[in-house]
Amino acid sequence: MSHIALFVKEKRRALGLTQERLAEMSGVGLRFIRDLEQGKETLRLDKVDQLLFFFGHTLGPIPLKGGGNGA
Amino acid sequence: MSHIALFVKEKRRALGLTQERLAEMSGVGLRFIRDLEQGKETLRLDKVDQLLFFFGHTLGPIPLKGGGNGA
DNA sequence: CGAATTTATACCTTATCGGGTATAATGTCA
DNA sequence: TGACATTATACCCGATAAGGTATAAATTCG
Numbered sequence: 587m588s589h590i591a592l593f594v595k596e597k598r599r600a601l602g603l604t605q606e607r608l609a610e611m612s613g614v615g616l617r618f619i620r621d622l623e624q625g626k627e628t629l630r631l632d633k634v635d636q637l638l639f640f641f642g643h644t645l646g647p648i649p650l651k652g653g654g655n656g657a
Numbered sequence: 658m659s660h661i662a663l664f665v666k667e668k669r670r671a672l673g674l675t676q677e678r679l680a681e682m683s684g685v686g687l688r689f690i691r692d693l694e695q696g697k698e699t700l701r702l703d704k705v706d707q708l709l710f711f712f713g714h715t716l717g718p719i720p721l722k723g724g725g726n727g728a
Numbered sequence: 729c730g731a732a733t734t735t736a737t738a739c740c741t742t743a744t745c746g747g748g749t750a751t752a753a754t755g756t757c758a
Numbered sequence: 759t760g761a762c763a764t765t766a767t768a769c770c771c772g773a774t775a776a777g778g779t780a781t782a783a784a785t786t787c788g
Contacts, residue, residue: 618745618746627706628703630702630775631698631705686776688779701775
């Protein structure tokens with residue numbers, strides 16, 4: 587399960603919102619939230635960002651522990 | 658310009674790679690990298706993640722300064 | 729400056745995402 | 759337990775992302 591999926595699911599529940607209500611409030615489709623929380627990886631960046639914004643966050647690069655390449 | 662776009666552009670240059678070379682090495686299309694660095698917002702999450710992984714990073718939620726909602 | 733390299737932009741095709749709707753599965757609470 | 763609310767899954771359609779190719783613009787370097 588993706589980090590983002592968990593984040594959204596937890597944040598949503600913390601606010602006591604249903605997926606439907608969150609969809610209305612954040613402006614994305616219900617199906618999108620379902621897909622995201624279900625772990626779909628091929629979502630559109632702007633939509634995810636729109637959702638995260640509702641929770642006071644945005645998408646950004648986070649360093650990996652193990653580091654992929656040496657950059 | 659999105660945070661991510663700048664991140665990729667800088668990281669790529671820091672490694673002295675051309676867009677073409679980065680495309681080959683990271684496994685995404687050249688056009689994708691072009692679009693991303695050009696600020697396109699409607700990219701797919703998994704592709705961006707794939708690229709960030711090459712730089713030892715991943716996509717994740719980052720707190721906003723001003724905070725959108727009260728979450 | 730001129731030549732070569734790199735990046736930006738445009739056009740085209742294929743695959744699929746987002747959204748709607750319907751239905752099934754699951755969870756919640758009396 | 760049953761009734762209700764919520765979430766998960768499946769199908770359809772329109773819009774568009776991704777990638778390829780070609781060309782123009784910009785950058786680099788002698």
